[in-house]
Amino acid sequence: MIKVMPVNRIATRQDLNELIRNFDYKAFERRHAEHPTRPVERITLVCMGHEPGLAAHLQQEVSPYVLDVEVVDILRDKQELQFKRDSEARIVIQDNYLVIEQFYPMNLLSKLSLQQENVEDWRELVESVMIDWNYDGAVLQPALVDIPDNNNLVEGRYLIPEDAGTIRIKITDLLSESLEKEVQYG
Structure with missing residues (x-):
């Protein structure tokens, strides 16, 4: 307590x-x-x-x-003292693809640094990626859900549909903490 x-x-x-x-x-x-x-x-x-x-x-x-x-x-x-920190991500659009270049789940990274574990690829830290290609500003309705199997990683690169508008991405790390970001398209 x-x-x-x-x-x-x-x-x-x-x-x-x-x-x-x-x-x-x-x-x-x-x-x-x-x-x-x-x-x-x-x-x-x-x-x-x-x-x-x-x-x-x-x-x-x-x-x-x-x-x-x-x-x-x-x-x-x-x-x-350890204060919780928000996750950060670098997300870009390249050649009609939504690309998550980097993802920094700060709380998970601080726990791993205490255990002195090295992470080679940011995708090792991700539990799931959900993408709503036409976010209405209120409710996330993912059209794409990337939840990898046991030994696989999330893709991190997703083809953008032609009818996409405001894109909302939800990235959940291994501690089940989430980051949500919007990207304008078109």
């Missing part, structure tokens, strides 16, 4: 009262009966500064249950 504490001031013990009141103590009781030595809940408190002993106070208030409490102070622990 993650609890974001008030962000414009130092978190105090009083800020924990709502959290303490709303705990599911029946679930705590059940978990404690199943595994008496394990914590009944893992809680991360995210704050911008906090009173000393905030985690200990929370633990004391829910006694006899044991909690695994981590306090993340974003003013002090900046190196551990």
Whole structure:
């Protein structure tokens, strides 16, 4: 469980009262009966500064249950923060083809860099490509769906039909995060 504490001031013990009141103590009781030595809940408190002993106070208030409490102070622990970033893509029209030249799923790339994995082709990171050749501005109605089989990759290059207008592309990466872009044609 993650609890974001008030962000414009130092978190105090009083800020924990709502959290303490709303705990599911029946679930705590059940978990404690199943595994008496394990914590009944893992809680991360995210704050911008906090009173000393905030985690200990929370633990004391829910006694006899044991909690695994981590306090993340974003003013002090900046190196551990990871913000989600939007994906980016370079999409062009070449010789009557819609070509996805590059795709950068930023969240997936940051996870892979932590694991020190190299990606040779952007298509390795893509789960699917959907294209609506005549996007009406409201609802994506894909006329082309490129979902590769197990060991294959998406094409990345698609012949544009003659009657195409506003083209809407939806690229979904392996984390199921999507990027949607429009390209004008004709």
